[in-house]
Amino acid sequence: MKEDQKNFILFALFAALILFGWPVITSKFFPAANPPVTKIEAGKTQVVAAPATPAAGAAGAVRDRKLVLAESPRVRIATPALSGSINLKGARIDDLVLSTYKETIDKNSPPIRLLSPAGSADSYFAGFGWTGNNVVVPDKNTLWTADHAELTPGQPVTLSWKNPQGLIFQIVIGVDQHYMFSVTQKVGNAGATPVMVRPYGLISRLGATKDVDAWTNHVGPIGVFGTGATYDIGYPNLAGKEASFFGKLFGSNAKPGANYFDATGGWLGFSDKYWLTALIPDQNASVHSGFPAANGEAYQADYAAQPVTVAPGKVAAQSARFFAGAKEVRLTDHYQDDLGIRNFDKAIDWGWFRIVEKPIFYYLDWLFRMVGNFGVAIILLTLTIRGLLFPIAQRQFASMANMRAIQPKMKALQEKHKDDKARQQEEVMALYKAEKVNPLAGCLPTFLQIPIMYSLYKVLLVTIEMRHQPFALWIKDLSAPDPLTPLNLFGLLPFTPPHMIAIGVIPILLGISMFFQFKLNPAPMDEAQKQVFAFMPWVLMFVMAPFAVGLQVYWITSNCLTILQQRLLYARHPGMKVAVAK
Structure with missing residues (x-):
């Protein structure tokens, strides 16, 4: 009888440990569920409001998004899944709303906003450009011209700018029915001497995600640099912090500060629980890509392709893609299989049981x-x-x-x-x-x-x-x-x-x-x-x-x-x- 009492006491202690220790364990390893979308009070079901957006943490005043959007000329984006605009100042894709997804279940809820221009709260945008020695290249203040006022799945837009040396820079942007942009960067040399330029792409994000980064579901910086997806790098790493105890325990090799890799193809960007932005260079091109050290609350993902020499009278072109949207399973599989984007389905953190899941x-x-x-x-x-x-x-x-x-x-x-x-x-x-x-x-x-x-x-x-x-x-x-x-x-x-x-x-x-x-x-x-x-x-x-x-x-x-x-x-x-x- 004493042995039975001992066993029961041990079980009671074990049960208490589960009840009080389980919330601590789940917060790190097994996040339980999404936040409730409704609450029931006074006998009525009420929709829980979406969490308020905090003010951005970088230097400079945060201004109203509508005012920022009105400050520069834009090309409208209109697809079945997306709406927004391209900023002709700096050639940035910096205004994007996911038309088919809402913040809450309320029928009047606003749609999910993914991208916002610099200067507004939660600034988040993508840009493409060039670097070069002894060459005047477009920058964030360059004002581009567009051949169309609207970007649609059937109508790409060409942005153009000519520098004083006779170089004509063009960015041809297309978009499909979903969330994938195609980007072709062209440089035409109308001058008398060869020039060398290096194409790049970047995603800039102000502030980390509000979603919880857990062992079972990585959110934050993500990329494919070689064979598999990298889930080790987190916002704390880019801010100069070592991997956490649990990260080291499970083999994280993320360095504090900048994390860069040399590889062929692949992709990189920022992942939220349900949303993703990703730069996808030419899958056959050798690129230097990764994440620089954070500048305050500003985070960046970027890649640089190999330098190209443009002879007089010639045009050099570099192709890439940019994904900005929802991590829909069938869609990520489609882009991986039909567009040949390596391991793009790993934008969703399936984990070890992927073969069953x-x-x-x-x-x-x-x-x-x-x-x-x-x-x-x-x-x-x-x-x-x-x-x-x-x-x-x-x-x-x-x-x-x-x-x-x-x-x-x-x-x-x-x-x-x-x-x-x-x-x-x-x-x-x-x-x-x-x-x-x-x-x-x-x-x-x-x-x-x-x-x-x-x-x-x-x-x-x-x-x-x-x-x-x-x-x-x-x-x-x-x-x-x-x-x-x-x-x-x-x-x-x-x-x-x-x-x-x-x-x-x-x-x-x-x-x-x-x-x-x-x-x-x-x-x-x-x-x-x-x-x-x-x-x-x-x-x-x-x-x-x-x-x-x-x-x-x-x-x-x-x-x-x-x-x-x-x-x-x-x-x-x-x-x-x-x-x-x-």
Whole structure:
């Protein structure tokens, strides 16, 4: 009895450690979910306002964006997915709005703004140009001329400028139906002597992202310099700080300050949770690319191609691309496969289980397109997975039945050799062999569920396709926690409880479903184990509460299917319900 009490006390301490330590762990390694998009107060569902944009942190006054946009001539950008303008002063793409994505779920919510001009809050822009010795090259104050007033998918725009030496600089900009710009930099030499110039591209960003950079989902500077994507470099590195303890633990090789690489092709830029800007040089060109040390709150990604010599009467051209938009899975795969952009799908941080996560995403997305509701699609995904695992679950249950049948013999052996643990272990293994029982067989379905659960967690975490997707009733975003909690009488009281203790209705249903599932499991002989299994559902309820509702819907559905499955298998193995003989 004392041993049982000891085991229960150890479990209670372990449960307390999970409850109070889990938020610390998740903040770094497993960010639970997106912020809630709704709150329920006074019995009504209210949309949570988008977070206020902080003032930019660089030197110089921050002015109203509309005033800044009106200060220089511009070429309008109009596509099905984008709207904005190109600044003819400096030839910058510095005004871009994602027309199909909103800041909140409110029907009157403004669209996501990705790029803003220098001088405004959250300045963020891309530019292309040249460097050269003894050559007058265009700079940020150069005023370009455009051959069209509007850039559309079917109508590229050519920007032109001529220097005093007779060099004609041109930037031909095109755009597709989505978020990819094509950029061709040309230099025509109308002079009498050869000149050498070096094309470059840059992205400038004022202030770091508001999204959380976590071990499971990198946000910040990102690039492909060689074989794979670089997730090691963060805004703190560019600001001169060493990699964090956890970064060093997992092999981060990011240097404090500037981080540059020499490679062929590749791409680089800045990644938010759902949005990306990326410079994509010619994939066959050798470039020097990376991130300079931060200048205060100003961050930059840039590349420089190899110098080119332009003979008199000749024209030199360099092609590149610029991506600015949403990290849609099908789109990143399309750009990687059809445009040959190496590892562009790694703009989404799939992580180690990518081989499982992407098929789950594509199947889930196909189900969504079929039924039109991501919650229903998750339920259908669960049915599919449990159907595939059912033969394994049958073997698991049969193994549990066999293990239960030999419990009296095991107890006898343990009692007989209680003073000789080595002999006891040998006799138990011999019993397993004689009875043809595998004690690990019952664990296989659980182990198989772990990568599936984690993969669905990552899909809900990193894919924009799940953002702001409703389910039913009060669930307006499956990628966020449940906003409905009994702590304010399910929204009848006019206040929102603190996030840590606001256990929603869906997590409570998860705990109840786990309780009934555990009740149907064969009762263990050890009393301490019985207490542990009785307490475990409610511990996991608190652990899972901050996670995305979509993940909880999967788990609840899986639990309900397990209960039905157990009833079916109990009918096939009635001995499982019989009390174990002493």
